[in-house]
Amino acid sequence: MAGIYVHIPFCKQACHYCNFHFSTSMKHKNGFLPALLNEIVLQNNFLGNQSVETIYFGGGTPSLLSADEISLILESLRTNFLVAPDAEITIEANPDDITPEKLNAWSRMSINRLSIGIQSFFEADLKWMNRAHNASQAEQCVQWAKEAGFDNLTIDLIFGTPTLTDANWLFNVQKAISLEIPHLSCYALTIEPRTPLEKMIRKKTAEGVNADDQARQFLLLMDWLNNAGYEQYEISNYSLPGKHSKHNSSYWQGKQYLGLGPSAHSFNGDARQWNVSNNALYIQSLQKNIIPFEIELLTPVQRLNEWVMTSLRTKEGLQLNQLPSGFGKEIISGLRKKCIIYQQQNLVQETEHAFILTREGKLFADGIAAGLFFEESEINEDVFVAGSLHT
Ligand code: SF4
Structure with missing residues (x-):
């Protein structure tokens, strides 16, 4: 059993805390898709004859691609790898990109798990994080997802921001429970080097995080979700019965996976490799049929x-x-x-x-x-x- 991760390296705007690889310029978007499709073909032996049980579109913001573009990528994956008919196929989406039309198109192409980057149901938190969506979009997209039949749904929530009181944190968690969202990924805000947030805190234009507040909100979270019947199957991941993320679980179980796209990481059981974190270099290299990666053999x-x-x-x-x-x-x-x-x-x-x-x-x-x-x-x-x- 193996998994495939596809990194879509574009975002509408930069969330202040984010250190993932992405670009807010769409300059390379047209060159990206042919390069990715070429990488899929060049890597078609990476997983040998293992069955691909999970595919995960992450980023960046995969929901920025059109349904036709996602469909092309999936088609190519199915042509070049042994994708199991019942594979778990997840797409990460931001609330402001989600429409009933896109949801229906994803569903038609057998995407069966949706991961929504909600982070908070409060406007003040979303503004502080510089998210591209607002609070009403956060709630609306969950309703639409359920109407489109996505019962395998997960949302991300962030705690420990200076704007989040314990009462508002309780509201966010209760909102997720009342919306019957079966899986939650909840992360304490971390200040990563070279992010806008880290610079703002250094220049004292933003408040830093308080470790005691974060610890308290984490302990509260565990109690609230435990009482609501969620299992904390990994420190940041909570699910109702049968709704674990198969893809993420396979990382923790040391299974093999192939990462495609700029900055994506792969693991073949013995070595880790990672693609260049630069959209222009990624495209240029794949135009010459060369995958731009570095590799480290693990001792x-x-x-x-x-x-x-x-x-x-x-x-x-x-x-x-x-x-x-x-x-x-x-x-x-x-x-x-x-x-x-x-x-x-x-x-x-x-x-x-x-x-x-x-x-x-x-x-x-x-x-x-x-x-x-x-x-x-x-x-x-x-x-x-x-x-x-x-x-
Ligand atoms: S949308 Fe996601 S990947 Fe893009 S900047 Fe925000 S947190 Fe980072």
Whole structure:
């Protein structure tokens, strides 16, 4: 089983907090589609004969492309890869692009999951983030999506902005629950380097984030959604039964995926590669039938640490019978030693088969994962036996 990610690198306007690769200039939009279609053909052996179970249009803003353009891309993917007939096909869309016509067209081409970048139902938050949509569009598009039959629907919400009170945060979450949205991705606002927001905070033209407010809103969120029947199956992802994102879950399970488009990342089980984050260079290179990417072969320790990083964020935690291949009981005892300090602080608990973050531990997931990482010098031939479990 494998997945395909397609990056659409255009946005109407730049959200102040965003550090994804995108351009607000449409100068290269016409050159982008032929380049992408060419990349699909050039990469048609990347996944071997694996069945493609998930396709994800992300960005940027995929909903900026016309339905015909999305259809062409999907057609080419189906021609060049073994796309399963029941594949989960997700498109990210912004509320201001969503119309009943587009929804119906996406549905006709078997797109069966919609991810809407709502972020907040409040005008003040949306303005502060410099989102292109307004509060009424945020609500309207959900109604339209449901009318078009998109029952596999997810929205993004952001908390921890200076404009968001706890009462408004409760309103946003309750609004999502009352709209019967089956999947939510909820993120604390982070200040990424070189974003407009980071510059504004540095120049004191915008207020920074308050870590205590963010922690409190995260704990409130977990309680509210848990009480409403949502399962927190990954730190930032909550779903009603049967509505997990298969695509994102496959990243966390270490499955192979192909990324297409500028800045897209791929993973073949041994190496990660990523395309150039520049629309003009991407197009120029593909005009010469060259995919512009860099590649990094992962060492066993890097694979182990990636497994720690991603698995720790899931509800299953670090499952000791799911260690990356080549690792065995020495790693389990190493992990056990590293975990003691977090267990003493009630941030991690050990179950029969796993180390799992506690409710409090979820506040510090990245820091705890970093604390559990292994150094290259800790792993020697006695611990790692390539290609076999050494238990
Ligand atoms: S629409 Fe999405 S990708 Fe585009 S700037 Fe905003 S957050 Fe970033």
